[in-house]
Amino acid sequence: MSLQIPAISNQGTSQALDVSELVFGQDFNETLVHQLVVKYMAAARAGTKAQKNRAAVSGGGAKPFRQKGTGRARAGTTRSPIWRTGGVNFAAQPRSFDQKLNKKMYKAGIRSIFSELLRQDRIAVCDDIMPSSPKTKEFLAKIKDIDAKRILVVTEELNENLILAARNLPYIAVVTPTSVDPVSLVSADKVIATTAALKQIEERLA
Template identity: 85%
Template structure:
């Protein structure tokens, strides 16, 4: 069975595109989509925070003073966390925040997002999104009439004119089918894609 993705209503509008219900007609799996978004955001974390524990700080090779008779608490090393020059207790170490998610779950999650976008009328197809010149006003004329605070454009080819024309618009992001991510899809008010790009997405998620 097939579904239809509507076209945007402007001079560059394509015909409504027939797509597979197996990819764009899935039920919305909120739990899986949430897991997918958390995995993507976690993988983006640097995880480079690092502190020195008592084994990593320099010094402390000899007992700082004799055991008794000084009136001070006994100490065996200057690397103890209670000393000013000592190591940090439970020191943070560089780590990866990435979470495991197999390819099958990833595909199902992305299908679920695209299906929900289509159901909510937030997904549309456009025949040609690339402006003739690298000017922002030419690109804005391509998407004239689209009311969206956050717009995601999926193009089958990142033409230089498209990149240069769209980069100065803060609420618009331009990606290719291979670089579509769950966070961008979920946060976009409207997703516009070329027919070729949608077919590439359909093949990848089939």
């Protein structure tokens, strides 16, 4: 069984695209989608924060003063965390925040997102989205009838004119089927894709 993605066109002719129910007709799995978004955002974290523990700071090779008779609390090293130049307790170390999620769950989550986009009428096909020149004005004319603030454009390949025309527009992103990510899909008010791009997505998620 196939579903139809509505089409938009600036040339007056538009024809809906038949797509597979296996990819665009799945139930919305909120738990899985949340896990997918969290994984993607966690993997984007640098994880480069680092502090020095008592083993990494300099000094401390000898007892700073004698045990008794000074009137001060006894100390065995200047690297102790209670000293001003000492190490940090439970010092942060470089780490990876990436979370495990197998390919089967990833594909199921992306299918769930695309299916929900179709149900909410937030995805459309448009084959004349490509501007003939790298002019922002021309690209704006092509999307002027799209009632959305955040627009995600998915094309089968990166087009230089499209990238240059859209790069100065806030809340508009251009990606290929291989670089589509869950965060961009969820946050987009409208996803505009070419026919070839949607066919590639179907093949990848089938």
